Amino acid sequence: MRQLQQRVETQQQVGESLITQTAVRLLVPFVQLFGLYVIVHGHYSPGGGFQGGVLLGSSFIMLGLAYDQKTVLRLMSERTNILFGNLGALIFTGVGALCAIFGGLFLDYSALDVLIPLGPIEWRSFGIFLVEVGVGLAVMSIMASLFWDLGSAGQMDEGL
Amino acid sequence: MKALALLATLVTGAILLYGTMDFPAWGDPQAPAAGRLSTHYIENAIDETHVPNLVTAVLGDYRGYDTMFETVVIYCAGTVVISVLRRTRKENPEQDS
Amino acid sequence: MDGTLGIIVAKYNYWIYVILMMIGFYAMIGKRNLVKKLIGMNIFQTAIILMFVSSGVKHGAQIPILNKYEVIKHGVDATGVVNPLPHVLMLTAIVVSVSITGVALAILLRIYRQYGTLEEDEILEKLG
Numbered sequence: 001m002r003q004l005q006q007r008v009e010t011q012q013q014v015g016e017s018l019i020t021q022t023a024v025r026l027l028v029p030f031v032q033l034f035g036l037y038v039i040v041h042g043h044y045s046p047g048g049g050f051q052g053g054v055l056l057g058s059s060f061i062m063l064g065l066a067y068d069q070k071t072v073l074r075l076m077s078e079r080t081n082i083l084f085g086n087l088g089a090l091i092f093t094g095v096g097a098l099c100a101i102f103g104g105l106f107l108d109y110s111a112l113d114v115l116i117p118l119g120p121i122e123w124r125s126f127g128i129f130l131v132e133v134g135v136g137l138a139v140m141s142i143m144a145s146l147f148w149d150l151g152s153a154g155q156m157d158e159g160l
Numbered sequence: 161m162k163a164l165a166l167l168a169t170l171v172t173g174a175i176l177l178y179g180t181m182d183f184p185a186w187g188d189p190q191a192p193a194a195g196r197l198s199t200h201y202i203e204n205a206i207d208e209t210h211v212p213n214l215v216t217a218v219l220g221d222y223r224g225y226d227t228m229f230e231t232v233v234i235y236c237a238g239t240v241v242i243s244v245l246r247r248t249r250k251e252n253p254e255q256d257s
Numbered sequence: 258m259d260g261t262l263g264i265i266v267a268k269y270n271y272w273i274y275v276i277l278m279m280i281g282f283y284a285m286i287g288k289r290n291l292v293k294k295l296i297g298m299n300i301f302q303t304a305i306i307l308m309f310v311s312s313g314v315k316h317g318a319q320i321p322i323l324n325k326y327e328v329i330k331h332g333v334d335a336t337g338v339v340n341p342l343p344h345v346l347m348l349t350a351i352v353v354s355v356s357i358t359g360v361a362l363a364i365l366l367r368i369y370r371q372y373g374t375l376e377e378d379e380i381l382e383k384l385g
Contacts, residue, residue, distance in 0.1 A: 043211045045322065048219065050352050082242075089235045092228050107224035124209040128220030131227070138231050139352070142238035146359040153366055154245035165287030173279040177272060185267030187316040189336040194315060198342045199335040202321070206328045214321035214341040215348070223345060230349045237356030241363040 024066035031059040039136040043125065049132035053139025060144040069152055078148070078156065081141050088138030095130050270311050277304035291368070291375045295361050302354045306347045313340035 032055075039052030064072045096107040104111020109127025110120035118126065152158060184191035201218055211217040219227055281304060284297025321341040323333060365375060372380050 042216050043213055045213065046215075046320075048213075048216050048348075050348060085235060085238060089231055092231050096224070096228060107228065109221070121208065121210050124221055125211050128209065128211060128216060131220050131224070132216070135227065135231055138235055142234050142356070142359075145238050146241055146356075149241050149245045150359065150362055150366065153370075154247045156246070162287050165283060168286065169279050169283040172282060173275055176275045176278070180268050180271040180275065181264075183268065183271055186270050186311065187314045188267075189315040189318070191312070191315075193312045193343070194336075194340050198313075198340040201341055202335045202338045203333060206323060206325055206333075210325065212323050212325045212328075214323065214338070215344050218341050218345045219348065226345075226349060230352060234352055234356045237360050240360050244360075244363045244367055 020066045024062050028059045028063060031062065032056060035059065035136075035140075039132055040129075042132050043129065049135030050139055052132075053136035054143055056136065056140040057143025057147075060140075061147045064147060064151065069148065069156065069158055072148075073156065076144070078145070081144055084137050085141030085145070088134045088136070088141065091134030091137065092131055095127060095134070099127075271308065274304045274308045274311070277307070289377045291365055291377060295358065295365070298361075299354065299358060302350070306350055306354075309343045309347050309350075313343035315339055 035052045035055030037052075038047035038055055039049055042048035042052070060072060060076060063075070095109070098115075099108050099111045100106045102111045102114050109124045112123050112127060113120050148156060184193070188194075201214060201222065205214050205217040205222075206212065209217045209221050211221075278301055281297045281299070281301030284300065285294050288294055288297065315336060315338075318337050318339045321339050321344070323338065368380065369375055372383050374380060374383075
């Protein structure tokens with residue numbers, strides 16, 4: 001009980017209020033799940049890489065607003081974040097380059113049919129999915145790092 | 161100076177308002193923008209990509225170059241923001257450039 | 258639907274976008290504060306995005322998400338589906354506008370750190 005009291009007190013030092021922090025802590029997993037859903041379900045409903053990436057990034061922005069910036073950086077360090085951004089851009093260009101390597105045009109996904117024989121049309125659908133995942137990762141990373149850098153003026157300590 | 165800015169704004173707005181007279185009516189199915197290319201997308205996108213969401217199909221497949229350089233643009237924006245703003249902790253914030 | 262009333266009904270959305278664009282344009286060239294200029298640029302971009310999206314509208318058409326099996330079996334009538342091309346272009350334009358805003362805010366922060374102000378004429382004075 002005393003431990004809990006202590007934890008609550010230290011948390012209240014870094015952020016605004018207990019209600020906001022608890023609500024954000026409960027909400028963040030669902031926001032991230034919804035972001036993944038929007039990316040993956042972009043073929044069949046409104047959505048796609050850009051929108052889902054913004055949702056994923058906004059979950060980190062929410063954490064940064066309710067808690068301290070240090071708390072967010074403990075969960076997702078700056079290095080990991082930039083790695084995700086690089087990975088996203090690399091997935092997109094890499095898929096395009098793979099298509100060219102396997103004998104098609106650049107970004108013509110049906111050329112990847114020699115890799116796993118799904119049929120050229122299904123490969124187009126699957127190639128769009130791969131590309132959307134790359135876009136989502138890149139957008140998530142850039143949104144989070146924009147907020148972190150602008151909110152703390154490049155110091156990465158306290159944040160807003 | 162402000163009067164000049166207002167004048168320039170009003171002249172530009174008047175020219176654009178005059179230009180809207182040649183625009184197609186709102187919601188016109190026969191408008192030039194609904195012409196050849198978008199008709200091709202709507203009719204053939206599902207046969208060619210098996211993606212029911214036409215916006216995703218056009219974004220990811222037909223206009224893949226556009227989206228790829230889009231990603232590169234936001235990647236560059238993130239890199240620029242980090243390189244302009246980021247300061248290492250050892251530096252004294254008072255003495256910055 | 259003819260005469261003046263017909264023209265107003267057919268064109269009023271473009272007029273609204275032109276007025277929105279004028280607001281943004283005036284903020285860009287008439288204001289002295291750099292943050293206000295940036296907000297004006299955002300309003301300008303919003304007007305352009307709205308104009309492009311409204312150019313894809315067709316009366317009585319459905320959204321561009323179709324039933325896959327029905328389309329493969331029967332085909333689709335192009336006049337019954339909203340034009341998807343402006344949506345794609347504006348989807349990318351929105352993301353570009355967000356990244357432009359981010360870069361501009363970073364540069365503004367740097368300018369404030371250097372000169373201690375965001376007013377245009379004061380910065381010009383300090384530049385000498």
